[in-house]
Amino acid sequence: MAGGTRVAVTGLGLVNPFGGDLTDFFGRMLRGESAIRLYKREDKGLRPLAVPAVRCEKFDAMALLGGPLSYTMDRYSQLGTAAALSAWRDAGLPDTKGAPRNDWGVSWGTALGGTLTFESGYIEMLCNGRERVPPLSVVLGMNNAAASHISIQLGLGASCATYSVACASSAVAIGEALSKIRSGEATLMVVGGSDAPLSYGVVRAWEAMRVLAGGDETSAVRACRPFSSDRQGLVLGEGAGAMILEDWDLAVQRKARIYAEFAGYGSTSDHSHLVRPNADGQMRAMRMAIEDGSLATDEIDYINAHGTATREGDPIEIAAIRGVFGPRSKAVAVSGTKSMHGHMLGATGVIEAIVTVLSLASKEAPPTAYLQNLDRECAGVHHITGESLHGDFRAALCNSFAFGGSNSVLAFRAAH
Amino acid sequence: MEKDNLTLLAEFLKKRENIDPAQVKPEATLEELKVDSLLLLELLFEFEDRLGVKIPNDIPPPKTVGDLLGIVEKLMPGKGA
Numbered sequence: 001m002a003g004g005t006r007v008a009v010t011g012l013g014l015v016n017p018f019g020g021d022l023t024d025f026f027g028r029m030l031r032g033e034s035a036i037r038l039y040k041r042e043d044k045g046l047r048p049l050a051v052p053a054v055r056c057e058k059f060d061a062m063a064l065l066g067g068p069l070s071y072t073m074d075r076y077s078q079l080g081t082a083a084a085l086s087a088w089r090d091a092g093l094p095d096t097k098g099a100p101r102n103d104w105g106v107s108w109g110t111a112l113g114g115t116l117t118f119e120s121g122y123i124e125m126l127c128n129g130r131e132r133v134p135p136l137s138v139v140l141g142m143n144n145a146a147a148s149h150i151s152i153q154l155g156l157g158a159s160c161a162t163y164s165v166a167c168a169s170s171a172v173a174i175g176e177a178l179s180k181i182r183s184g185e186a187t188l189m190v191v192g193g194s195d196a197p198l199s200y201g202v203v204r205a206w207e208a209m210r211v212l213a214g215g216d217e218t219s220a221v222r223a224c225r226p227f228s229s230d231r232q233g234l235v236l237g238e239g240a241g242a243m244i245l246e247d248w249d250l251a252v253q254r255k256a257r258i259y260a261e262f263a264g265y266g267s268t269s270d271h272s273h274l275v276r277p278n279a280d281g282q283m284r285a286m287r288m289a290i291e292d293g294s295l296a297t298d299e300i301d302y303i304n305a306h307g308t309a310t311r312e313g314d315p316i317e318i319a320a321i322r323g324v325f326g327p328r329s330k331a332v333a334v335s336g337t338k339s340m341h342g343h344m345l346g347a348t349g350v351i352e353a354i355v356t357v358l359s360l361a362s363k364e365a366p367p368t369a370y371l372q373n374l375d376r377e378c379a380g381v382h383h384i385t386g387e388s389l390h391g392d393f394r395a396a397l398c399n400s401f402a403f404g405g406s407n408s409v410l411a412f413r414a415a416h
Numbered sequence: 417m418e419k420d421n422l423t424l425l426a427e428f429l430k431k432r433e434n435i436d437p438a439q440v441k442p443e444a445t446l447e448e449l450k451v452d453s454l455l456l457l458e459l460l461f462e463f464e465d466r467l468g469v470k471i472p473n474d475i476p477p478p479k480t481v482g483d484l485l486g487i488v489e490k491l492m493p494g495k496g497a
Contacts, residue, residue: 068433072454135457 264293
């Protein structure tokens, strides 16, 4: 650990496809309930789309944020700001818009930013013959819009940065905030990420990579099956999550509820291939997070895996876990919760970090849903299947491994 | 015509900023109606779209509702802009 300052997780918030609150969401994760449904759309002049996906259909930006604010935001910013405000309330923090804090900041992640704004502009110009796009297109679409909205709404004057690291975006955003609090540059950071990737073009692009799981009305719910011998790929989703990170001593001083300690962060690059992950890069990231958190490898009792359910990715991640934990791997509980909430791209890291933190706090970790036939290549760890696992978990890792070879691992220590 | 444009403006501000249409009078300043630089861009875009005019980039920044409507008025067909 770099310095003496410890970092507490004191607030959690999200916008999730079930439409309920944090407790409702985590309860469903523990019960192995999938939010994946068949996503169908028919656009004028375009081939109809029907793929399993995860959508936040009940999300009502106008009701949560009000009209004036919602109109100036792409959906990814609406989701993100709603999640951040929810985490803020969860942490019991005061209204700071009128009394800004220059020692509090934002660290956000998004993979695609305002892709819906861009797509609607292209459709207007190229399909509908319009000669121009709305004047807010730039500020709606830009990748740092969500972070800036959060900073403005909460009056946060320290660093406001956005990380775009594909599927690891919000995990990197969370990790990079750690040093800001340790160094004293900030005493509180709102961290997380958001993405709204279900535009026609984005879905088609992922389809063309042949990594999207197929399914129909009936089978869509079980389309994403990490570590399963019959896994068939990932499921795209939209969503947002946010956490409040605070200087531990200040959190204790203000009698905040502490969910867990954010203990360590590991960040590495595979430096080998754009899409094929590399066990060595992943192992280095896990070891780095453990060491950075002054943890012993033996203290890690749970891992929320990246587990996208691609043929190639899952066995490599399990091999990396076996490489780090050796003979003890069989005792390390692992689950891939994308089987339920899908792959929310830039938001997925924080959603999984929230699941990890709640698993430590509640001593209950969710299963990998629909893991009935374990792929032999993915064996060697304690896969949580069927039901949730109760355990006095001491510490946990949350893995995020992005296309491009960027690896980000977050290590949390139980606060109890 | 000015009345129509005033109504258009009032409807836009009601929808976007929940401004009471009664407040939208020629002498009202754009600042008190919460029209910042971004919202002004959208307003100009809306007028261009609805009225089929092209507002130049180098217009003097309007301070009041009257200023804004004056700019639009001058550009409308038959007004000899």
